[in-house]
Amino acid sequence: MRKDADWRPVASWPVLQRRAQLLARIRAFFLQRGVVEVETPLLLAAVAPELHQDPIRCAAGYLQGSPETAMKRLLAAGAGSIYQMGRAFRADEVGRLHNPEFTLLEWYRPGWTLAELMQEVALLVCTILEWPHPTGGCSASEGSLHLTYAEAMQRCAGVDPWCATLDQLRQLCRAEGADTALEGMERQDLLDFLLVQKVEPALRAQGGMVFLSDFPAAAAAMAEIVPGEPALARRFELYVNGIELANGYQELRDAEEQRQRLLAVNRQRVEQGKSALPVDALFLQAMEAGLPPCAGVAVGVDRLIMLALQTASIQEGMAFPLPLG
Amino acid sequence: MLTHNQLRQGSRVEIDSLPWIIVGADFVKPGKGQAFTKIKIKNLIDGRVIERTFKSSETVAKADVIDTEMQYLYSDGEFWHFMDPGSCEQVALTNVQVGDALSWLKEQEAYQVTLWKGKAIAVQAPQFVILTIAQCEPGVKGDTVSGATKPAVLETGATVKVPLFVNEGERIRVNTLTGEYVERAK
Numbered sequence: 415m416r417k418d419a420d421w422r423p424v425a426s427w428p429v430l431q432r433r434a435q436l437l438a439r440i441r442a443f444f445l446q447r448g449v450v451e452v453e454t455p456l457l458l459a460a461v462a463p464e465l466h467q468d469p470i471r472c473a474a475g476y477l478q479g480s481p482e483t484a485m486k487r488l489l490a491a492g493a494g495s496i497y498q499m500g501r502a503f504r505a506d507e508v509g510r511l512h513n514p515e516f517t518l519l520e521w522y523r524p525g526w527t528l529a530e531l532m533q534e535v536a537l538l539v540c541t542i543l544e545w546p547h548p549t550g551g552c553s554a555s556e557g558s559l560h561l562t563y564a565e566a567m568q569r570c571a572g573v574d575p576w577c578a579t580l581d582q583l584r585q586l587c588r589a590e591g592a593d594t595a596l597e598g599m600e601r602q603d604l605l606d607f608l609l610v611q612k613v614e615p616a617l618r619a620q621g622g623m624v625f626l627s628d629f630p631a632a633a634a635a636m637a638e639i640v641p642g643e644p645a646l647a648r649r650f651e652l653y654v655n656g657i658e659l660a661n662g663y664q665e666l667r668d669a670e671e672q673r674q675r676l677l678a679v680n681r682q683r684v685e686q687g688k689s690a691l692p693v694d695a696l697f698l699q700a701m702e703a704g705l706p707p708c709a710g711v712a713v714g715v716d717r718l719i720m721l722a723l724q725t726a727s728i729q730e731g732m733a734f735p736l737p738l739g
Numbered sequence: 740m741l742t743h744n745q746l747r748q749g750s751r752v753e754i755d756s757l758p759w760i761i762v763g764a765d766f767v768k769p770g771k772g773q774a775f776t777k778i779k780i781k782n783l784i785d786g787r788v789i790e791r792t793f794k795s796s797e798t799v800a801k802a803d804v805i806d807t808e809m810q811y812l813y814s815d816g817e818f819w820h821f822m823d824p825g826s827c828e829q830v831a832l833t834n835v836q837v838g839d840a841l842s843w844l845k846e847q848e849a850y851q852v853t854l855w856k857g858k859a860i861a862v863q864a865p866q867f868v869i870l871t872i873a874q875c876e877p878g879v880k881g882d883t884v885s886g887a888t889k890p891a892v893l894e895t896g897a898t899v900k901v902p903l904f905v906n907e908g909e910r911i912r913v914n915t916l917t918g919e920y921v922e923r924a925k
Contacts, residue, residue, distance in 0.1 A: 466773055506795070507774070508744060509766025591790045593754075599773070599794070606772035611792065614767070635771045651770050661770045686796070 423733040433719055433731055436542055440499060440519060440715070443538055449495040449521055454484030456501060460692040462636070463679045468505040469691065470514065476691075477503035480712060481520055482636065483697035486665070489522055489708060490700035497521035499715060510727040511657065513735050517715035524708040528648055528664040531709035532625055535652055535660050538713070539623060543654075543722055558623035558652075566626050567605070571612035575605055575630060576644045583608070602632040618656025626651045636672070637663035654721055662711030669701035740798035743776040751783070751802040754791060758783040758802035758855045766795065783853065784860050786835065802855065806863075809852040811844050819844065821852055821859070830859035840864045842897035843915050864915040869924040870894055871910050878906040888920075 423430070444451065459475040462483050469476035478484075481498045488496055502518040523531055536558050540547050546557065567575045573586055583604040590611045599607070617624050627650040631639045634647035648664035666672055676698075680690040716728035729735035741750060743766070750761045763779035774795035781788045783804065793799060809821040809830070818831035819841075830852065834841070836859070840850060843864040853861040875891035888900040891911075899913055901920045910924040 464771065466768070466771060506744060507766065507768065512766055512768065591792055593791055593793050593797070603773040603794070606769050607775060607792065609769045609772070610767045610775060610777075614769070633771055658770060 424729055424735055425731055425733055429723060429731060430733055432723060436719055436722055437499070437715070439542060440538070443541055444497045444521070447495075447534075449497045449523075450493070452485065452488060452493070452496045452498050453500065454478075454481045454488070454498060456503075458484075458694070460694040460696075462694055462697060463676055463683060463691040464635070465679050465682050465686070468688070470503045470505045479504050480518060482710070482712075483694045485520060485522060485710075486705055487697060487700040489524060490703050490705050495521070495523050508736060510729075511714075511717060511720075513716065513728060513732065515736065516728070519713040519715050519718075520710065522665070522708050522710040524706045526709045528627070528650060528662065528709050531662055531711055532627075532650055532652075535662065535711055535713070536623060536625075539652070539654060539659070539718070542718055558625055559620070560625045560627070562628040563626050563630065564628065566613050566617075566624075567608065570616035571608040573605075573608060580604070587611075602630065605630070614653070614656055614658070616656075617653045621655050624653045626653065634666075634675075635663070636666050636675075638666050657717055657721065658714075659717050659721070660711050660713045662709060665705060665708050665710050667701070667705045667707065669698060672701050673698055741801055742798055743774075743793065743795040746776050746778055746793075746799060751804050752778075752780065753800040753802040754780065758804050758860065762788065768795075783855065784836075786838070804853055804855045804860075806851045806853050808849050811846055811848055811850055813846060814844075819862070821850065821862070824849075830854075832859050832862060836860055837862050840915075842918070843868050843870070843895055843913070845870060845895055866914060866916055867912055867921065868915055869910050869912050870897075872901070872905065872907050875901065875905070875907050879903040891920075 425433070441451065456478050457472060457475055458478050461469055461476055461479065467479055469479050480502055481500065485496060485498060497519065499517065499519045501515055503515050505514060507514055537547065564575050567573050571586070573583065580601060583601065587604050587607050592607055629647040629649045631645040631647055634649060637647040637649035640646045640648060650662045651658055652660040676693050680693070684690050716731060719731040720728045723731055725731055741752060746761060746764050748761055748764060752759050752761060759780035759782055761778050762781050765777045766774065767777055768774035775792050776795050777790060777792045779788060779790050807823065809823050812820040812822055814820070818833060819837045820829055820831050822829045838861065840862040851863045852859050870893040872891045873894045876889050885903065887903050889903055890898050891901040891905065892898050899918060899920050901911060905911060905923060912921040912924045913919065914921050
């Protein structure tokens with residue numbers, strides 16, 4: 415039975431007051447550290463296309479899936495450290511950890527390394543969850559486990575992501591209950607399957623903060639790629655109690671490579687029967703003008719609140735989530 | 740065909756040429772990666788539960804099942820016989836197929852029978868049934884507040900906990916989902 419006939423909020427008033435406190439604490443964290451809050455448009459005429467993310471169409475364009483391109487325009491124009499906390503939208507993402515409209519926190523640190531940013535992310539999470547603070551040593555994020563993507567895949571899924579053949583990956587996926595229609599999947603999709611099926615449950619069982627870093631170049635998105643064999647994306651994901659909470663990059667600064675990556679995504683989208691999306695030309699102009707060296711990260715605020723409130727879904731911390739039906 | 744947003748608890752799907760009911764569904768998506776829908780499904784024929792995972796862009800076939808109201812006739816010990824009151828056509832189900840509904844089967848009453856490709860595969864009792872108490876300790880007059888209960892055996896053989904004031908021979912309303920006493924029936 416659909417529950418959307420009920421007009422009342424899903425989260426109780428005490429929960430919503432707690433949510434407000436947590437949002438205020440996040441803003442206080444950045445105020446204290448001199449990171450300036452910015453606001454960029456929710457309604458966009460053009461985007462940075464992603465293969466596995468579909469924007470929600472809105473009369474004049476698209477609702478933003480992330481504020482990344484607009485915030486990078488600010489950085490290229492000389493803004494210092496900036497953050498934004500606001501709504502983002504992604505079509506068809508509905509589940510315990512997904513709502514098509516959600517609150518995203520994104521921030522950029524010009525001149526910072528990825529390791530420095532990881533430490534700040536760990537500090538924010540500890541502040542919000544009231545966990546003991548990392549001791550402030552110089553290693554990235556003490557009090558948390560740090561694994562490379564390859565280590566996590568080897569340890570939890572028993573697979574070497576660089577050397578395994580497509581056949582071996584398919585066999586592993588099939589043994590894990592993947593439907594036969596997974597046959598046509600690309601290498602990275604098979605690895606994604608093993609990540610959600612084997613690595614995430616293992617991280618959940620382990621609990622605490624776990625950083626995964628050094629992702630395959632095919633999963634670089636907007637991160638810098640370190641050439642080599644294998645080429646590694648300077649990207650991290652933070653898992654807290656097995657929930658993927660943050661995704662950060664040493665930001666790609668090469669405008670031409672950025673253009674090529676976005677065009678490649680559009681080609682892949684078309685191959686998969688999706689529509690190509692208008693590429694944000696102003697963002698590419700800003701990249702040509704020059705993005706300062708910087709590290710940036712996005713945090714799912716609803717998931718952070720879910721962890722703080724120890725609820726089973728992000729919806730329980732929202733006044734009016736999309737009805738799950 | 741069902742899209743990933745329609746793969747919800749209670750949806751019935753056909754996988755590996757067999758009918759299943761979804762007992763749990765989860766949308767999972769690693770960071771920038773491919774989204775998947777994990778479903779836990781219970782086989783409508785033998786009751787086994789397995790997990791399957793689909794790419795969220797895929798569709799899953801709807802199971803060719805219909806629910807139809809039928810009258811319970813009798814059991815010969817091996818099969819439980821039901822009749823479609825419209826066509827008077829009869830179907831027989833095994834002990835396993837009748838499943839949990841067994842506790843609530845009363846002759847002449849209507850139950851929901853699930854047909855898969857025209858064959859009966861499962862039975863479900865209505866959420867509330869009215870049954871007569873076949874056996875229980877005598878009632879304690881006036882005790883309507885203490886909350887204490889006693890076991891009562893119903894005419895179908897099922898045992899439910901009832902309040903102390905309820906008597907043998909009385910008709911009570913029972914919630915078949917929880918197996919709990921609701922109230923005395925008029």
